[in-house]
Amino acid sequence: MNKLLIVGTVAFDAIETPFGKTDKILGGAATYIGLSSSFFNVDAAIVSVVGEDFPKEHLDLLANKGINIEGIEIVKGGKTFFWSGKYHNDLNSRDTLVTELNVLADFNPIVPNAYKNAEVVLLGNLHPLVQTGVLDQMETKPKLIVLDTMNFWMDCALPELLDVIKKVDVITINDEEARQLSGEYSLVKASQKIQTMGPKYVVIKKGEHGALLFHNKEVFFAPALPLEEVFDPTGAGDTFAGGFAGYIAQSENISFDNMKNGIIYGSNLASFCVEKFGTERMEKLEKEEVIARLQQFKALTQFEIELD
Amino acid sequence: MNKLLIVGTVAFDAIETPFGKTDKILGGAATYIGLSSSFFNVDAAIVSVVGEDFPKEHLDLLANKGINIEGIEIVKGGKTFFWSGKYHNDLNSRDTLVTELNVLADFNPIVPNAYKNAEVVLLGNLHPLVQTGVLDQMETKPKLIVLDTMNFWMDCALPELLDVIKKVDVITINDEEARQLSGEYSLVKASQKIQTMGPKYVVIKKGEHGALLFHNKEVFFAPALPLEEVFDPTGAGDTFAGGFAGYIAQSENISFDNMKNGIIYGSNLASFCVEKFGTERMEKLEKEEVIARLQQFKALTQFEIELD
Numbered sequence: 001m002n003k004l005l006i007v008g009t010v011a012f013d014a015i016e017t018p019f020g021k022t023d024k025i026l027g028g029a030a031t032y033i034g035l036s037s038s039f040f041n042v043d044a045a046i047v048s049v050v051g052e053d054f055p056k057e058h059l060d061l062l063a064n065k066g067i068n069i070e071g072i073e074i075v076k077g078g079k080t081f082f083w084s085g086k087y088h089n090d091l092n093s094r095d096t097l098v099t100e101l102n103v104l105a106d107f108n109p110i111v112p113n114a115y116k117n118a119e120v121v122l123l124g125n126l127h128p129l130v131q132t133g134v135l136d137q138m139e140t141k142p143k144l145i146v147l148d149t150m151n152f153w154m155d156c157a158l159p160e161l162l163d164v165i166k167k168v169d170v171i172t173i174n175d176e177e178a179r180q181l182s183g184e185y186s187l188v189k190a191s192q193k194i195q196t197m198g199p200k201y202v203v204i205k206k207g208e209h210g211a212l213l214f215h216n217k218e219v220f221f222a223p224a225l226p227l228e229e230v231f232d233p234t235g236a237g238d239t240f241a242g243g244f245a246g247y248i249a250q251s252e253n254i255s256f257d258n259m260k261n262g263i264i265y266g267s268n269l270a271s272f273c274v275e276k277f278g279t280e281r282m283e284k285l286e287k288e289e290v291i292a293r294l295q296q297f298k299a300l301t302q303f304e305i306e307l308d
Numbered sequence: 309m310n311k312l313l314i315v316g317t318v319a320f321d322a323i324e325t326p327f328g329k330t331d332k333i334l335g336g337a338a339t340y341i342g343l344s345s346s347f348f349n350v351d352a353a354i355v356s357v358v359g360e361d362f363p364k365e366h367l368d369l370l371a372n373k374g375i376n377i378e379g380i381e382i383v384k385g386g387k388t389f390f391w392s393g394k395y396h397n398d399l400n401s402r403d404t405l406v407t408e409l410n411v412l413a414d415f416n417p418i419v420p421n422a423y424k425n426a427e428v429v430l431l432g433n434l435h436p437l438v439q440t441g442v443l444d445q446m447e448t449k450p451k452l453i454v455l456d457t458m459n460f461w462m463d464c465a466l467p468e469l470l471d472v473i474k475k476v477d478v479i480t481i482n483d484e485e486a487r488q489l490s491g492e493y494s495l496v497k498a499s500q501k502i503q504t505m506g507p508k509y510v511v512i513k514k515g516e517h518g519a520l521l522f523h524n525k526e527v528f529f530a531p532a533l534p535l536e537e538v539f540d541p542t543g544a545g546d547t548f549a550g551g552f553a554g555y556i557a558q559s560e561n562i563s564f565d566n567m568k569n570g571i572i573y574g575s576n577l578a579s580f581c582v583e584k585f586g587t588e589r590m591e592k593l594e595k596e597e598v599i600a601r602l603q604q605f606k607a608l609t610q611f612e613i614e615l616d
């Protein structure tokens with residue numbers, strides 16, 4: 001079984017959408033990535049940090065999904081990272097209400113020895129120096145390194161971000177971030193420019209409008225599944241990345257054609273994530289549901305044109 | 309050869325985009341629809357109206373593409389409909405600078421006798437009463453009636469619009485218009501509601517984000533081709549509709565599966581339309597280019613996931 005090393009936040013979220021609001025619930029990029037990747041036959045481990053206030057049942061939930069949690073440091077007397085946000089009516093934009101870094105402020109990631117030879121590494125959205133710190137601990141060169149980031153680091157830590165970007169194979173960012181990072185409005189041109197910065201594969205996430213995968217002159221598109229109702233978009237991007245990396249790790253195949261399948265799986269899993277608040281849907285998701293939805297993705301995208 | 313009857317504007321446009329501006333050039337929904345449908349083996353005819361100021365070479369252009377122009381009335385002493393618009397930097401929105409209805413204000417469409425038995429009718433964006441007026445002249449029931457409309461008629465002529473919508477098989481509108489017409493934010497719910505208003509097939513155009521085709525519980529998605537540069541979006545929606553209707557008319561097959569091919573062709577042709585100002589690209593487009601781009605659409609969307 002291939003190893004997938006995940007670094008990212010394990011956190012508390014409090015979420016408000018037009019459909020309701022939650023108290024502090026389980027959240028964090030690595031949580032969503034881990035849950036999503038657990039649908040594949042991989043040996044996944046999370047490197048993260050939480051405070052002493054973090055409930056054991058949340059850690060048990062991850063462990064029960066087969067995720068190694070040895071690398072989740074619990075800081076004595078510390079408080080867990082907390083994020084609170086309120087989505088606008090169209091669910092496409094949100095306001096951050098609270099960001100309490102807490103134990104994340106001094107996070108020094110330690111990769112468990114058993115995962116220093118992981119085949120696939122997924123660097124979830126975190127300070128670029130933390131992402132670099134994880135790569136520096138690897139004892140064998142991973143077959144694939146995937147990096148997720150956001151505009152915040154482009155604004156506040158661009159040199160450090162550019163440095164870690166040089167070292168990765170795949171970058172996943174949204175359309176606005178691709179434009180900011182490249183200075184190009186056209187996503188085709190943006191992806192070309194970003195490919196010169198390091199990553200040979202650029203995944204541009206467009207939320208409800210799907211995701212694009214670029215490599216050299218090739219491009220592939222995975223739509224988002226049209227849903228009757230999107231309940232809570234929190235974690236959809238991380239779930240997408242976790243599905244992509246989990247599938248690639250399972251299949252041991254880093255060809256462009258196989259990455260197409262990876263982003264279809266990513267989009268598939270993300271379509272479940274948004275159906276309920278927080279991690280609720282992903283916690284109870286069954287493999288059969290994922291397979292059934294794969295058929296929906298085929299019906300949504302496959303066509304047969306006979307050329308005369 | 310099947311007959312395709314097109315009703316819509318034949319007009320002058322003056323367009324400004326971040327890439328430049330034009331004087332009065334050939335424009336109008338029926339013009340773009342006609343040019344797009346001319347890539348298929350169909351007997352197409354345009355019903356429209358122009359003024360005496362409309363250059364003969366524009367009419368010749370359409371005729372030379374094999375389009376019957378007998379139904380384009382030339383009003384003695386009249387002036388042709390003129391629209392002028394300026395696109396914003398992202399090309400996703402625009403301001404209308406000038407709308408001079410001129411001869412369109414009193415347009416009374418007359419369907420040539422030879423097309424009163426057309427198999428496919430495409431009602432381009434016009435006052436709903438004009439669209440109804442065309443349907444009333446048909447002597448045999450068309451196999452497929454496609455209607456394009458816009459928010460303007462929802463605001464100003466909703467009862468008349470709802471009346472003509474009842475009589476059509478396919479409606480093509482953009483995402484915001486689908487939301488306005490249905491009162492539903494979710495495009496899935498919006499399409500379900502619109503299907504109860506008449507059209508059994510709902511095509512929702514999302515511009516650079518592609519197009520969705522809904523029918524009962526089925527849904528299909530055609531992406532827009534990611535382009536290095538979009539030069540001028542004018543006419544893209546009409547080109548899309550013309551490609552869809554032209555393909556359906558040629559293939560004599562109104563199944564859902566064949567409509568999938570229709571919207572792929574629509575998206576294909578629209579991807580050329582935006583590459584140059586106005587009708588310039590469509591005028592010179594070769595069939596071989598369309599076929600080559602079809603391969604790009606396949607590469608963009610087709611995937612092979614083996615289920616274990």
